[in-house]
Amino acid sequence: MTPTPKSRWLVVGGGMMGLTLAHRLAARGQQVTVCDAAPRFGGLTSAWNLNDVVWDRFYHVTLMSDTHLRELLADIDLERELRWVETKTGFYSGGQLYSMSNTMEFLRFPPLNLIEKLRLGGTIFLASKIKNWKRLEQIPVATWLQRWSGKGTFQKIWLPLLRAKLGETYKQTSAAFIWAHISRMYKARRSGMKVEMFGYVPGGYARILERISEVLQQQDVRMLASHSVRSIRKLEDQQLEVDFGSGRVETFDNVVLTIPSPVIAEVCADLRPHESQRLTNTQYMGVVCTSLLMKKPLSPYYVTNITDDVPMTAVIEMSAIVDSEQELGGNALLYLPKYLPQDDPGLQESDEDIEERFLSTLERMYPQFSREDVLAIRTARAKYVMALPTLGYSDRLAPVVTSVPGLYALNAAHIVKGNLNVNETIELGDEKLEGEVWPDFLKRAGAVSAAVLSVV
Numbered sequence: 320m321t322p323t324p325k326s327r328w329l330v331v332g333g334g335m336m337g338l339t340l341a342h343r344l345a346a347r348g349q350q351v352t353v354c355d356a357a358p359r360f361g362g363l364t365s366a367w368n369l370n371d372v373v374w375d376r377f378y379h380v381t382l383m384s385d386t387h388l389r390e391l392l393a394d395i396d397l398e399r400e401l402r403w404v405e406t407k408t409g410f411y412s413g414g415q416l417y418s419m420s421n422t423m424e425f426l427r428f429p430p431l432n433l434i435e436k437l438r439l440g441g442t443i444f445l446a447s448k449i450k451n452w453k454r455l456e457q458i459p460v461a462t463w464l465q466r467w468s469g470k471g472t473f474q475k476i477w478l479p480l481l482r483a484k485l486g487e488t489y490k491q492t493s494a495a496f497i498w499a500h501i502s503r504m505y506k507a508r509r510s511g512m513k514v515e516m517f518g519y520v521p522g523g524y525a526r527i528l529e530r531i532s533e534v535l536q537q538q539d540v541r542m543l544a545s546h547s548v549r550s551i552r553k554l555e556d557q558q559l560e561v562d563f564g565s566g567r568v569e570t571f572d573n574v575v576l577t578i579p580s581p582v583i584a585e586v587c588a589d590l591r592p593h594e595s596q597r598l599t600n601t602q603y604m605g606v607v608c609t610s611l612l613m614k615k616p617l618s619p620y621y622v623t624n625i626t627d628d629v630p631m632t633a634v635i636e637m638s639a640i641v642d643s644e645q646e647l648g649g650n651a652l653l654y655l656p657k658y659l660p661q662d663d664p665g666l667q668e669s670d671e672d673i674e675e676r677f678l679s680t681l682e683r684m685y686p687q688f689s690r691e692d693v694l695a696i697r698t699a700r701a702k703y704v705m706a707l708p709t710l711g712y713s714d715r716l717a718p719v720v721t722s723v724p725g726l727y728a729l730n731a732a733h734i735v736k737g738n739l740n741v742n743e744t745i746e747l748g749d750e751k752l753e754g755e756v757w758p759d760f761l762k763r764a765g766a767v768s769a770a771v772l773s774v775v
């Protein structure tokens with residue numbers, strides 16, 4: 320049997336995608352370096368402090384159906400620690416907070432009449448059964464939802480939810496977006512009991528990231544934090560020269576970029592114009608997300624969806640899932656996210672302004688809310704969170720195997736039949752590594768050694 324060629328790889332971006340790919344490549348006997356611009360690895364899953372509490376900057380839960388993530392957790396010996404909790408969902412509509420956690424509550428939900436409820440339930444059921452997502456990519460999400468749910472339900476429920484999640488970009492978004500969202504949530508409900516079970520690893524993603532780092536170190540993966548890639552250049556001898564700034568330059572045989580598409584176009588000047596254009600044209604949604612450590616919870620709901628016109632997309636209560644005594648010092652942890660297009664000025668707003676607006680909104684929404692219960696408040700933001708699934712999105716994606724030999728553009732923008740989450744990210748990474756990156760590498764390695772032999 321021919322031995323696998325050993326080659327030097329750089330994985331750019333140390334979020335869950337980059338770290339998983341580094342782990343997989345090292346397992347294939349490769350010499351791997353993974354770098355990240357930030358001082359810590361983890362990207363969107365990285366953690367921070369709220370007083371003494373360390374938890375994710377952005378909220379994360381795992382679903383029972385997240386098989387790829389669970390396999391990775393098993394691989395790093397954390398899967399058996401996952402804690403599963405039954406969750407409740409709230410709905411804030413017309414100035415009232417409703418529980419929407421089971422069929423009876425749904426049937427009692429006052430904002431919709433019986434016909435509207437049946438159409439809403441029917442739309443969700445229909446979406447959960449659809450297999451041909453590609454067809455949905457050609458239909459605007461608003462058109463599809465109005466068709467199946469009717470005007471009343473669309474105006475009262477779907478439109479406010481779409482606006483909350485996508486702003487006015489919902490007009491460019493395809494029906495594949497809502498299909499992916501519904502399919503994921505549908506899978507989360509255990510078939511028999513029809514209740515939502517969400518899971519977390521004690522210690523949150525900080526613990527997962529720490530374990531991944533340990534495993535990568537055991538695999539001799541070189542981890543370079545605070546290393547932002549400024550440019551990548553193709554050299555004549557097939558190598559790729561990577562400039563990390565401050566005069567630090569290194570060469571690699573292969574580079575896998577897991578960073579946002581527009582940034583890939585910025586750093587790789589050797590790409591062909593049509594590749595750069597596709598990468599640059601990928602539109603992203605960003606997020607501002609305020610974390611509140613509170614003396615007590617606001618509600619029993621993990622997610623409270625909101626149809627009223629308020630500044631946040633939803634209210635997320637992590638302490639409805641996570642053990643407060645063990646993980647949060649006996650306190651409650653809330654997240655107030657607002658998703659915004661990547662170029663929205665709201666992403667640049669000061670923390671103070673955002674926090675003041677969110678706090679005064681909570682005062683209006685929840686009579687029991689008091690600022691005196693807030694122990695700590697911090698606001699995180701990210702410009703590139705989710706590539707927007709616009710009409711015909713998958714047909715306009717830039718290729719993973721680029722025109723520059725050894726340069727691979729493999730980021731979460733390639734999730735075409737799901738929505739952004741860690742499970743999809745890992746599944747995508749594995750699928751593209753196995754199906755595109757590795758075969759291309761082997762082909763090139765064969766070609767390169769043949770070329771070397773012919774010279775000798």
Ligand SMILES: Cc1cc2nc3c(=O)[nH]c(=O)nc-3n(C[C@H](O)[C@H](O)[C@H](O)COP(=O)(O)OP(=O)(O)OC[C@H]3O[C@@H](n4cnc5c(N)ncnc54)[C@H](O)[C@@H]3O)c2cc1C
Nearest residue numbers: 332334335336355356362363377379380547548731740741
């Ligand atoms: C508010 C919010 C809630 C979420 N909730 C959930 C949830 O409940 N469950 C779930 O499974 N998922 C959830 N997710 C999604 C999850 O966080 C992502 O799917 C996952 O973290 C994506 O990983 P990634 O590696 O693709 O990208 P990222 O985490 O974005 O990693 C990209 C990395 O590239 C680095 N980088 C960028 N430019 C450069 C450069 N030039 N040089 C070097 N490095 C660079 C960045 O610093 C970053 O670390 C949530 C995300 C958000 C924002």
